[in-house]
Amino acid sequence: MGITFTKVGHKYHGARRKDITIALDDINLNIDDKDEFLFVIGRTGSGKSTLISHMNGLLIPTEGSIKIFDYELTPKKRKNPKLKPIRKRIGFVFQFPEYQLFEETVYKDICFAPNNFGATKEEIKENVKNVCKLLRINETILKKSPFNLSGGQMRKVAIAGVLAYNPDILILDEPTRGLDPITANEIMEIFNKINKEMHKTIIVISHDMNLV
Ligand SMILES: Nc1ncnc2c1ncn2[C@@H]1O[C@H](COP(=O)(O)OP(=O)(O)O)[C@@H](O)[C@H]1O
Ligand SMILES: [Mg+2]
Known part of the structure; x- marks a missing residue:
């Protein structure tokens, strides 16, 4: 469980x-x-x-x-929770995760969490490659600054940074908010694929009933 x-x-x-x-x-x-593939729905607040x-x-x-x-x-x-082992297994994508991009290149941003969790350079390289393929992130952008990307690309890069440490459960707070409908659908298709092919549990918060 x-x-x-x-x-x-x-x-x-x-x-x-x-x-x-x-x-x-x-x-x-x-x-x-x-x-599992679950949605959490409900009004603001x-x-x-x-x-x-x-x-x-x-x-x-x-x-x-x-x-x-x-x-x-x-x-x-509440005072002293030891959370590192669970944080690695639960991938958490905040609302507007692109606001948390900060490295000088896309590659470094995607590597940040896996690095933190102690993956080796080789493992990380392999993971980044796989995740980019999955999210259809063109590898030519890896050397660019994340701040030069479009909104949809930034969102994908932020999600890639979580997928790259290969969590068992993926939790996303309003992952399609503010995206155009085509990118929103593309991202939902990718979650569907991750759920069906990699058997990961996905939990998505959304206020968009059409999407749900
Ligand atoms: N850090 C906080 N301090 C005080 N109240 C909060 C805080 N975060 C959320 N709340 C309150 O808790 C309730 C639930 O908020 P939240 O979980 O953010 O709802 P949702 O994500 O569904 O919009 C709301 O009434 C909100 O005002
Ligand atoms: Mg909220």
Whole structure:
């Protein structure tokens, strides 16, 4: 089993003691670590981002418990969670991930996370090649600055940086937001392929019911 939530709640505390937002309340779910394709839908402010931020330990529950592979996260672990092993297995793509590109070349940006997780230079080179093929990123852009790309290409490069460390579960917060319909469809087709052919579990937040 990949991710299990048991009676999970999350309260945000504001500046004043009485400012409390209950963003999650009594959430129970089971997500397998392969072959699932799930959408999280709901209006703005309904708690989608809060929910998925618990799936890689970015947020720790204030109530209940979460199991991610063999690792348990409970309110007690809020102070010192050891997250590196789960972060590598759960690929997390934020909203507008292109805002987090920062290296001088596309290649370096795609390599950043795999480098961090201790992959060797050869492994990384091979992975980048495979991921570029999968995402249809032309290898000629690898030497370019990520800031000279189109919006759709930047988005793909940001997603490539997560796929390149080969996580088991891929979680994406509004991955097609702000893209033209053709690029949006292309990206969704790629997730479909990753799910069908590589058996990865994919979790997508979307407000676009047509896309869902
Ligand atoms: N860092 C935060 N501090 C306080 N309240 C927050 C914070 N992040 C989100 N919230 C509140 O929690 C609720 C759920 O937000 P969010 O998970 O971002 O929803 P969604 O992604 O569905 O738009 C909203 O009421 C939001 O205002
Ligand atoms: Mg959100």
